[in-house]
Every structure is written in C-alpha cells, then in structure tokens.
Amino acid sequence: SHGHVDLTHGAGGRAMMALIHHVFRQALGNPALDAGHDGAVLPAVPGRLVIATDAHVVAPLFFPGGDIGCLAVHGTLNDVAAMGAQPLYLSASFILEEGLALADLQRIAASMGRAAREAGVPVVTGDTKVVPRGQGGGVYITTTGVGVRREGVEVDGARARPGDHILVTGPIGDHGLAILCAREALGLATPIVSDTAALHGLVADLLHAAPEVHVLRDPTRGGLSATLNEIAHQSGVGMVLQEAAIPVRPAVAAACELLGLDPLDMACEGRMVIIVAAAAAGRALQALRAHPLGREAALIGEVVADGRHFVQMQTRFGGRRLVHWLAGDPLPRIC
Amino acid sequence: SHGHVDLTHGAGGRAMMALIHHVFRQALGNPALDAGHDGAVLPAVPGRLVIATDAHVVAPLFFPGGDIGCLAVHGTLNDVAAMGAQPLYLSASFILEEGLALADLQRIAASMGRAAREAGVPVVTGDTKVVPRGQGGGVYITTTGVGVRREGVEVDGARARPGDHILVTGPIGDHGLAILCAREALGLATPIVSDTAALHGLVADLLHAAPEVHVLRDPTRGGLSATLNEIAHQSGVGMVLQEAAIPVRPAVAAACELLGLDPLDMACEGRMVIIVAAAAAGRALQALRAHPLGREAALIGEVVADGRHFVQMQTRFGGRRLVHWLAGDPLPRIC
Ligand SMILES: Nc1ncnc2c1ncn2[C@@H]1O[C@H](COP(=O)(O)OP(=O)(O)OP(=O)(O)O)[C@@H](O)[C@H]1O
Ligand SMILES: Nc1ncnc2c1ncn2[C@@H]1O[C@H](COP(=O)(O)OP(=O)(O)OP(=O)(O)O)[C@@H](O)[C@H]1O
Ligand SMILES: [Mg+2]
Ligand SMILES: [Mg+2]
Ligand SMILES: [Mg+2]
Ligand SMILES: [Mg+2]
Ligand SMILES: [Mg+2]
Ligand SMILES: [Mg+2]
Numbered sequence: 001s002h003g004h005v006d007l008t009h010g011a012g013g014r015a016m017m018a019l020i021h022h023v024f025r026q027a028l029g030n031p032a033l034d035a036g037h038d039g040a041v042l043p044a045v046p047g048r049l050v051i052a053t054d055a056h057v058v059a060p061l062f063f064p065g066g067d068i069g070c071l072a073v074h075g076t077l078n079d080v081a082a083m084g085a086q087p088l089y090l091s092a093s094f095i096l097e098e099g100l101a102l103a104d105l106q107r108i109a110a111s112m113g114r115a116a117r118e119a120g121v122p123v124v125t126g127d128t129k130v131v132p133r134g135q136g137g138g139v140y141i142t143t144t145g146v147g148v149r150r151e152g153v154e155v156d157g158a159r160a161r162p163g164d165h166i167l168v169t170g171p172i173g174d175h176g177l178a179i180l181c182a183r184e185a186l187g188l189a190t191p192i193v194s195d196t197a198a199l200h201g202l203v204a205d206l207l208h209a210a211p212e213v214h215v216l217r218d219p220t221r222g223g224l225s226a227t228l229n230e231i232a233h234q235s236g237v238g239m240v241l242q243e244a245a246i247p248v249r250p251a252v253a254a255a256c257e258l259l260g261l262d263p264l265d266m267a268c269e270g271r272m273v274i275i276v277a278a279a280a281a282g283r284a285l286q287a288l289r290a291h292p293l294g295r296e297a298a299l300i301g302e303v304v305a306d307g308r309h310f311v312q313m314q315t316r317f318g319g320r321r322l323v324h325w326l327a328g329d330p331l332p333r334i335c
Numbered sequence: 336s337h338g339h340v341d342l343t344h345g346a347g348g349r350a351m352m353a354l355i356h357h358v359f360r361q362a363l364g365n366p367a368l369d370a371g372h373d374g375a376v377l378p379a380v381p382g383r384l385v386i387a388t389d390a391h392v393v394a395p396l397f398f399p400g401g402d403i404g405c406l407a408v409h410g411t412l413n414d415v416a417a418m419g420a421q422p423l424y425l426s427a428s429f430i431l432e433e434g435l436a437l438a439d440l441q442r443i444a445a446s447m448g449r450a451a452r453e454a455g456v457p458v459v460t461g462d463t464k465v466v467p468r469g470q471g472g473g474v475y476i477t478t479t480g481v482g483v484r485r486e487g488v489e490v491d492g493a494r495a496r497p498g499d500h501i502l503v504t505g506p507i508g509d510h511g512l513a514i515l516c517a518r519e520a521l522g523l524a525t526p527i528v529s530d531t532a533a534l535h536g537l538v539a540d541l542l543h544a545a546p547e548v549h550v551l552r553d554p555t556r557g558g559l560s561a562t563l564n565e566i567a568h569q570s571g572v573g574m575v576l577q578e579a580a581i582p583v584r585p586a587v588a589a590a591c592e593l594l595g596l597d598p599l600d601m602a603c604e605g606r607m608v609i610i611v612a613a614a615a616a617g618r619a620l621q622a623l624r625a626h627p628l629g630r631e632a633a634l635i636g637e638v639v640a641d642g643r644h645f646v647q648m649q650t651r652f653g654g655r656r657l658v659h660w661l662a663g664d665p666l667p668r669i670c
Contacts, residue, residue: 008663012556012602015663017565036569037492038417038552039387041484045380052374053426053479055464082373091388093477095430098667127477129390132667135472142428142462142477144388149376157372217373221347230352234371267347328343328350332433332467 010130027109032124040124052079059333065194069111081200084155085147097136160235165281176266197270209287215275229325238306345465362444367459375459387414394668400529404446416535419490420482432471495570500616511601532605544622550610564660573641
C-alpha cells in the first residue's frame, strides 16, 4: 500500500488524520480548515445566502486544460455565480478508491488549492472516505459553495422575456470534447483544451455594468441545447438562435463532425449563458469582452413568444431547425 | 434498463430531469429545491455561519435502524450540532451507480425526505451523477449542512480543561456493530440496531441548560477512542475514563467480544460527547436525560492535566489501561 490510498485512510484513525494533514491541509489550508473541528465557523454573511452543490466524477482525472481538482472548484463556483451571487466559502468531500496513487491525490489537491486561492474562495471544511477497489473511480469530489447575493440582483431561470437577447461568454463545447478526446479508447490527438474556469469575477463585472440581467446559467452537462431548453421551459418562452453567431472553435467543430456530435450538446465548464433585455445587451457584451474570460463573448439569439417553448436555430443556409433537448446522451463521467 | 438507473439519468438531459422530478423532488421537495435553479437562494442568516460536510458510502445501503438516506441527513446535521450551531439548510449530491434499482433509490430518497422533515431542515439544492457499473457502490451521498451559531456559544475541540467532566449522550457502538452484523458475509443474527439520529434538538436543549459547554463532538468513525484522543490532542490535556460508567448495550458488548472488537472503537451515528466544567455537569446531564435521545446519558470520566495527552481507562477491576487511537481499523463503508 506504500504510496497508495488504502482503507485505513478512511477509517477515522491516525492514518486518516495524517492524510488530511499532509495532503489536504497542505494544499487547501486556511484557518477555518486547519482548526480541525466537525465543521467550520465563519463570520455572519451580510445578505441573502446562496448554496450550490455538485459532485465531480470526471474521467480521466487529468485532462488537457485541467483535472478533477480545479474542475470541482470551478464547477461549484460557477453555479453560485449563475445565481448572481458572490461565492464566499467551499466545502469539499472526497471519495477515494483504494489503490489511488498518493502522488495523483497530491496533484489533485494542489490543483484544487490553486484554483481556490485564485478564486479567493477557501475550502473551509472537508471529508474523506475510502471505498474498496472496484467501488469507486479513483476519486470523486463533491464541492458545495456558499455565497451571498446582494439586494437588487434578481437573476432567475423564469425571467426570460420575449425580445430579450441571448449571450454566451465564449466558444462552446471545449470541455466535453477535451474529455472525449482524452479518453484513450478514442486515440484522437487534437489541440482541444477544456475551458474550465471560475466565472464569478466575470459575472460580478457583468452585473456591475448590467444589474438588470434576467437569467444566468452555465451550460454544463447537456450543453447549450439543454440549458436553453430548460430556461425556455422555466420562463414559458421560445428562442431563436443564429447558427453563424454561436462561437465554436474550429478544432471542436471538426472533432464533433468526426464523432457525429453536435457542439450544442457538449458540456462547457467555463462559459455562462446570459439573457438580458435588448436595451442592456450592448452594455452587457461590452463588460464581458473587457474581461479575460469573456473576450470571445457573443450575441447568439433572441427570446421569442412561443407557447410550445421551442428553441429554434436559424441555420447558416437560411433554414430553421429545432434545437432538441436530448433525453440524455450517455457520456458518463464528463464532469 | 427499465426500473434501473442508467447512464442517461446523469447526462443532463430530459431523463435526468425526469428522475429529479419524479424521485428527488417528490421525496425532498420544498420551494427552494423546486425552483430548479443552479443553486438555492435563501434569506439572510442572522449570526455566525457554520458549514459541515460528509460523504456517505455505507454498505449495505439498508441496515437495521436506518439506511444511507436518513444517515446522510443525520450525519451532517450532527456535525453542525457539534459546532454548537442550529442547522438551517442541507444540500445533497448523489453519485448513482448504473444498474441501481429505482425502487431502492426511491426508498432512500423517501427516507432522506422523512429525516429532513423530522429535523426541520430542508434539502434546498442537489446534484445527480451516474457512474458506470463497477465504478460506484450503488449510491454515494454527500450532504453539506449550513447553520447558524448564536453569540456566546464557544464550543471548540481545544477547550477541554483539567477538571472538566466527560459525558456521552447514550450507549456507544450500536451503529458500527449494526453495519458489521448486517453484512451478509458475517451471517450474525443480533438485535443490534443503528443509533442513527439527528441530535441538534438535544444539543439545543443542552446549550440552553448549560451554555458554557466546552467541547461537543459526535463519535463517528474511530468511535469514542478516536474522538477522545483527538480532543485530548487539540486541547493539550489527558483524560481518565471509568470503564464501568461507559454505557454499552449487552448485545453490542457480546458481538464485540465475539468479533474481537472494542466497543470504544465502534462508530456511533446518534451520540454526542460533551466536555463541560464540573460545576455545570449536573445541569448538563439533567438536560440530556430529559430529552428522548439522551435518556441514557452518562458521566464517563474526567479531563486531567497530562503533557502526553493520554486517554486512560480505569477498568472494572481497578487497573488502568491506555485507550489507543487506532491507526485506522479498516472497516470500509461503515458510514
Ligand atoms: N479531504 C479533506 N480535506 C480537507 N479537510 C478535511 C478533509 N477530510 C476531512 N477534513 C477535515 O478534517 C477534520 C476531521 O474530519 P472528519 O470527517 O474526521 O470529521 P467528522 O465529519 O466529524 O467525522 P465523520 O466523517 O466520521 O462523521 C474536519 O475538520 C474536516 O474539515
Ligand atoms: N438528486 C437531486 N435531488 C434534488 N434536487 C436535485 C438533485 N439533482 C439535481 N437537483 C436539482 O436539479 C436542478 C438541476 O441540477 P443540475 O445538476 O442539472 O444543475 P447544474 O449543477 O447547474 O448542472 P451540472 O451538474 O451539470 O453542473 C438544480 O436545481 C438542482 O438543485
Ligand atoms: Mg463529527
Ligand atoms: Mg453545476
Ligand atoms: Mg467527516
Ligand atoms: Mg449550473
Ligand atoms: Mg461527520
Ligand atoms: Mg449539478
């Protein structure tokens, strides 16, 4: 078991304490975490509380552009940001599989710590379980984010209105394709890199410039097509997208064509969809493009009145097609 | 795949939405969860924030006295309570293994919903991932609890002082033994039932009667021996326990004897250890015994000055032995 996770690392005794000290606190440490209590005690939060949680089960654990560690930080920060809130704290629970190389765990924890520091959001409490070989996937990480939403921000999936403009903060599909191409079975060599990134800074700039934003959502599993169909249903509206306006990197488009996939169905982990009144769309786009993570932001379509809640696409060739909400393309362990 | 979890249930599309609606919202529903946003928006919290998280990976999923669903609620509520806080909200992330019977998932979600309602703490946001067969354990659930701690409460693992009394709220080891005996391989038929329960009501009564409590901690993995050794280290003290005073049910004692285990190392999921100044111990014990979950509370020992931080036990026969902090008895998937 030397150099690998074994069952004692999850048994609540000294071996677990040593792992927490030497791997996790080393990488993630901060006063709340280091206190070693049953949880974290933190200052009072001045405003409405926002809570978001995501399990991360991505395979492979390391992929072009990131790894499960930084992804687990970014994914949850982005859900807090998509609620129009400022993330303040993260918790992290780890399900380790017996046999995981400690060196891999260390790399993952370091990446998590780096992502949390860059985001300015500490991991204040955690948990470690070990499951026997064959009952896990190396490591699964659930993060929960707690944030604060200031008065006046009212973003909500049910607030899209006919006439609103639909923006996306950058090219779509990179994360999903990076994962697919990284799977050895495919043996594809491409320059595609995951877009994984924390978007709360970008969203703060956006809400500063355009506080009246109606909807924010990160197009993760199911991609842009699932996200827009979901919003269309929640708001009771339709949408019309302009295919030519949707940013897709050439390498992503090519890999999708090869694999028979639609970039619109592919997960992003560093993009935000924004729905905003037409009058504020220019201001919003300008604020996005001024931020390093929004340079390629684009206006991609418009909300329309439609009792059927269809999301339609104006194709490059002037036709129209429905953007379907897949029952669920079985792409396991994409995030 | 009919009647079983398949990979589409985790793919972000309509199949996942249907599962969330028909299984999870059905069982756990409340306005914040039903809103279906990226997370939950909640009212401002008046006081210091407390956050605790635990992954739950128990096997079998159903055991005498409970299941992974109610355990995932109780376990995290108890960590919030052990911080001296009132739990307000829970999040829940599910890692489902392909092939899990939907009927089992429904039972688990129902049990979770029941536990959350009984506790008065809603599950306000969630997440669902599906991993391929052979990469999970049926279902793993991470819950995160958010609570509020009022001014004046200062419980802390570093606050045990020589002369303090050590209390436990009831018999120890039931959960660990119930799980072990439930494992088919053992084939043991015993009347042992898990003690899994939410202790925040009991703790609220205790802190009302004795707000000056120094330390609270739930003796989960590693049992009483790990918990007391941990506190002894954090506080820089020693402890002397009275073996005859530690409540252990006869069936638990018998099963431990048979299996060569020490009840002190066995996980509890419905017990709290309390360390309190001697002057307040009587009041504390009285408050505990007045609550249905503390009827069998007992004074089990005393904190002493000891630079080596030893936890010692005065045996029934008048001798003394060290209560060791195991490196980690490898009891995988105990909670
Ligand atoms: N992977 C981790 N990264 C960072 N901190 C961790 C990690 N795992 C545990 N911790 C921290 O270590 C301390 C002990 O955690 P532990 O899970 O043993 O406590 P517990 O939840 O009270 O016990 P149990 O999980 O058995 O119910 C806590 O302060 C926790 O925040
Ligand atoms: N197991 C569950 N129980 C209760 N609610 C759930 C569960 N899983 C998801 N939800 C709820 O369903 C909604 C959609 O969750 P989903 O995970 O798809 O959103 P997301 O986190 O934004 O996307 P992703 O997980 O792909 O990043 C959220 O409101 C979430 O709280
Ligand atoms: Mg605890
Ligand atoms: Mg998410
Ligand atoms: Mg824990
Ligand atoms: Mg989201
Ligand atoms: Mg715990
Ligand atoms: Mg999610």
